[in-house]
Each structure stands twice: as structure tokens, then as C-alpha cells.
Amino acid sequence: MSYRIPLSFPVFEGNEKTYTEKAIASGNLATYGAFINKFEHKLSKKTKTHQAVAINSGTSALHLAMILLGIGPGDEVICQSFTFCASANPIVYLGAKPIFVDSETDTWNISPEILEDAILSRIAAGKKPKAIVLVHLFGMPAKINEILNVANKYHIPILEDAAEAVGSQYQGNACGTFGTIGIYSFNGNKIITSGGGGAIVSNNTKIIQKAAHLSTQAREDLPYYQHLEIGFNYKMNNLAAAIGLAQLEQLDDLVSKRRKINNIYRELFSKVPGISFQDEDKLSRSNYWLTTIIIDEETTGLKNDRIRLLLLEKGIETRFLWKPLHLQPIFKDVPFYGGDFAQNMFETGLCLPSSSNLTFDQQEEIVELIEREISKTYR
Known part of the structure; x- marks a missing residue:
């Protein structure tokens, strides 16, 4: 349906046309090209993380991030209930089980108190959660300090779902950079867009290197196709990265x-x-x-x-x-x-x-x- 006044519509007032024309002229439209590297560098510089990996969607980024955290069949993962289904669906993709936690009244994000209750309950049941999915709902930063205290107390990694929070900050730092891994979304209705896309960020270089490897079908660096593990076709393409870079410049x-x-x-x-x-x-x-x-x-x-x-x-x-x-x-x-x-x-x-x-x-x-x-x- 076409709306006279849409909910959240992309605005292209920067270098989008110039960059996409350059991407097309280069002939590199798939998962290789200069704009992918430029977009990743600009994003990591903007968020002040070591590196970023451009992915084809926020959901793919979440799925890959969970793989990087070692989540698999039989594991339990705590997830904020008040969020979009993409925060939890990848848990199920991996054969793991989501455990939902309610939000608190101030930020509408996961309650640190209820989070700790849930952790203690699952531990008592013999199943310590493998990770915590922390969401910044509608761009509003969660109570990060309190949540980190709980997570660190029980040695549970945080996957920070900042899909809606590109450009949001907590204590002057970018949302998405507080957890072990953070993800962003650049879907068409987000504050900045690449048409469709996402990203993984982390201050752990090994995680970023592994994310880059797995996102391109886990191809080994050889003159022929060789694969030592299962990979995914999750890399952002060069044309999308061209749009994303132009949008990121206007963030x-x-x-x-x-x-x-x-x-x-x-x-x-x-x-x-x-x-x-x-x-x-x-x-x-x-x-x-x-x-x-x-x-x-x-x-x-x-x-x-x-x-x-x-x-x-x-x-x-x-x-x-x-x-x-x-x-x-x-x-x-x-x-x-x-x-x-x-x-x-x-x-x-x-x-x-x-x-x-x-x-x-x-x-x-x-x-x-x-x-x-x-x-x-x-x-």
C-alpha cells in the first residue's frame, strides 16, 4: 500500500547516485568491490570499533553472530521479548531454545532484575544460558551498565542487537559496541539504509576475521574453491555498500x-x-x-x-x-x-x-x- 505520509521512508540527499554509478561502472556488483571496504572502514571508524563486516541483512548478521558465539543445538539463549522476531528466529535456526524476558518501564528494554532472575532459574534447572540478546528498542539505549554487570557476574556473553539503534549512544559510545558482538540493520525503513543490509561489529579481531570468512561461503585463500567448514552467502554486495556509504556519511x-x-x-x-x-x-x-x-x-x-x-x-x-x-x-x-x-x-x-x-x-x-x-x- 502506498501512503501519503509513510512511517519511515528513506531519504537520499547525499552521494548515493554518484557512488552507485561508480559501482556500476566498476563492474563489481556482487560481494567484491571498493565500496564494501570503504563502507566497513567508515562504519568501524564511526562506531570506534576495531573492524566491521558488512552483511546482507540484520537477520543474517544475528544468525552469523550466534554461530560465532558457539550457539548450537540444545543451548538456551535469553532474548528480550519486546522486539521484532528477527532477534529470536536465528536462535531457532541453530536448534537452540529462546528464553524470553520482559522489559523495564524506563527504556522499554530488557529488565536487568528479571534478566538475573531468569539466569538463576535456568542455572537451577541445569541449563546455563549460552548468550543474552540485548535489544535497543526503537533506537533507545537499554540500561547497558546494569545489564553488563549481570552478564559479567555469570560470565554470559552479550549479543547486542542494535538493528534499530544505528547512531544511538550510551555514555558517549555507540550502541552496538558494548557486547561481545554487535549487529546493525540497514533495511529500507531504518535511519540509514543500503536498500537491504546489516553489519557485525566487535573489538575482538578474531571474531571479525571469522565473520568475514564465514560470510563469504568460508572459501579458503587458494587459487581454487576449497572449504574446510560450512559458510554462508551473507556478504553485502558492492552496490548496496555504495548506497550505505553515502547514507553513513549523513548519519x-x-x-x-x-x-x-x-x-x-x-x-x-x-x-x-x-x-x-x-x-x-x-x-x-x-x-x-x-x-x-x-x-x-x-x-x-x-x-x-x-x-x-x-x-x-x-x-x-x-x-x-x-x-x-x-x-x-x-x-x-x-x-x-x-x-x-x-x-x-x-x-x-x-x-x-x-x-x-x-x-x-x-x-x-x-x-x-x-x-x-x-x-x-x-x-
């Missing part, structure tokens, strides 16, 4: 624009009762990839779906917050630790249009439509 500006959009929404909603936002603490700087709101039905008289349908009639795209994974039919038998926080967020929240080129007039229209609908309920 700081795009983060500033999304943060400004979030601030304008807050100002416009300031006099509308029953609307609240996801807030950052003093240690965090969110990219605000998507601006999200919580609708208090008791105050507004409206459910989130009513607002969604109202805006849909006007050609405006919104989206529910992620349906918690422990409520997904495919994961109905998976252990879950926590309460009803994530479920409440799903039932009351909404993602608002947040494209970097969203205009003030469009934001004003969105807020006015919602405000008018709220006022109708009290006539």
Missing part, C-alpha cells in the same frame, strides 16, 4: 533530524491529555528512529487501533509497537520471565511517522487529527 544529520521530529511531536502533544512518550535518561542519546507514543485509554477514550485506523483513512501510516515474542503463536511453549509490561505496551502503543524529511505541517496534521478524535469522545 549525524539524519539522527539530528529524527531527534528534532521527536521533540516537535512532544511539543505538539504537550497539551493533549493521555499521550506519553518513550524517554531517554541522562546516559543515553537515542537516534529516535521511530517516535512512539502510549495512549491512555482511560484518559483519551481511545484505543491505539482506533487512532491507527483514523490515520490510515487519511493515508498516514502508523504501526503497533512490537507484539511481544512470548505472545506469538510460534513461541507459545517458550519460557517467559516477567509480567505484563511488554503486553501493555503492545496494547496501548503506536509508532508515528518519523521519516527524516517529515515536515512540520505533516506532524501538525497528525497531532490535530488525534486531538480532534480525543475531543469527540468527551462531547
Whole structure:
């Protein structure tokens, strides 16, 4: 469906055309070419990690990262429940078992307290978790210090799912760089895009070298094709990297624009009762990839779906917050630790249009439509 005002639409205002034309002219369009190297170097420099490996999707990056952490059949991996299914699906790809944990109220990310309870419970059951998948939801940094303390206490590595948090920071450092391995997504709706793509980052050189090797079918460095282990066709192609590099050059500006959009929404909603936002603490700087709101039905008289349908009639795209994974039919038998926080967020929240080129007039229209609908309920 084509929307008059989409949820999150890519904006190409840099060197995208120039770089893609150069990539095409080079004849290197597949998993070899100068733009792949340039993109990886620029990303590692931007995130201040030793190295980065460009991958063809965020999900592929998660899958490969789990392989690098040694996750396999019979293992258990703790994963935030309040997230997109790609955070957990690769666990199942590998024959391992996800263990879902609820979020906390401040950042909406995995609760450090419930995380520790889950770890102790699994250890008591004779199954120490092999890894923890930490997500930065909608670009909001999680409580990293507290979570790292728990993970280090029990010697469990963290896989940092920063798919939505490219450009977000915690204590001045890039999200994605705190865990043993971090991953990013550059899907078409993300804050920067390569059309489709992702990346693995780490300060462990051996991990990065192994990721690069496995992502290109684990081909040995010989004048013929020889493989000593199973590899994957996960490498980002040169054409996508050309787009990604041009977008990465604009990251700081795009983060500033999304943060400004979030601030304008807050100002416009300031006099509308029953609307609240996801807030950052003093240690965090969110990219605000998507601006999200919580609708208090008791105050507004409206459910989130009513607002969604109202805006849909006007050609405006919104989206529910992620349906918690422990409520997904495919994961109905998976252990879950926590309460009803994530479920409440799903039932009351909404993602608002947040494209970097969203205009003030469009934001004003969105807020006015919602405000008018709220006022109708009290006539």
C-alpha cells in the first residue's frame, strides 16, 4: 500500500547516485568491490570499533553472530521479548531454545532484575544460558551498565542487537559496541539504509576475521574453491555498500533530524491529555528512529487501533509497537520471565511517522487529527 505520509521512508540527499554509478561502472556488483571496504572502514571508524563486516541483512548478521558465539543445538539463549522476531528466529535456526524476558518501564528494554532472575532459574534447572540478546528498542539505549554487570557476574556473553539503534549512544559510545558482538540493520525503513543490509561489529579481531570468512561461503585463500567448514552467502554486495556509504556519511544529520521530529511531536502533544512518550535518561542519546507514543485509554477514550485506523483513512501510516515474542503463536511453549509490561505496551502503543524529511505541517496534521478524535469522545 502506498501512503501519503509513510512511517519511515528513506531519504537520499547525499552521494548515493554518484557512488552507485561508480559501482556500476566498476563492474563489481556482487560481494567484491571498493565500496564494501570503504563502507566497513567508515562504519568501524564511526562506531570506534576495531573492524566491521558488512552483511546482507540484520537477520543474517544475528544468525552469523550466534554461530560465532558457539550457539548450537540444545543451548538456551535469553532474548528480550519486546522486539521484532528477527532477534529470536536465528536462535531457532541453530536448534537452540529462546528464553524470553520482559522489559523495564524506563527504556522499554530488557529488565536487568528479571534478566538475573531468569539466569538463576535456568542455572537451577541445569541449563546455563549460552548468550543474552540485548535489544535497543526503537533506537533507545537499554540500561547497558546494569545489564553488563549481570552478564559479567555469570560470565554470559552479550549479543547486542542494535538493528534499530544505528547512531544511538550510551555514555558517549555507540550502541552496538558494548557486547561481545554487535549487529546493525540497514533495511529500507531504518535511519540509514543500503536498500537491504546489516553489519557485525566487535573489538575482538578474531571474531571479525571469522565473520568475514564465514560470510563469504568460508572459501579458503587458494587459487581454487576449497572449504574446510560450512559458510554462508551473507556478504553485502558492492552496490548496496555504495548506497550505505553515502547514507553513513549523513548519519549525524539524519539522527539530528529524527531527534528534532521527536521533540516537535512532544511539543505538539504537550497539551493533549493521555499521550506519553518513550524517554531517554541522562546516559543515553537515542537516534529516535521511530517516535512512539502510549495512549491512555482511560484518559483519551481511545484505543491505539482506533487512532491507527483514523490515520490510515487519511493515508498516514502508523504501526503497533512490537507484539511481544512470548505472545506469538510460534513461541507459545517458550519460557517467559516477567509480567505484563511488554503486553501493555503492545496494547496501548503506536509508532508515528518519523521519516527524516517529515515536515512540520505533516506532524501538525497528525497531532490535530488525534486531538480532534480525543475531543469527540468527551462531547
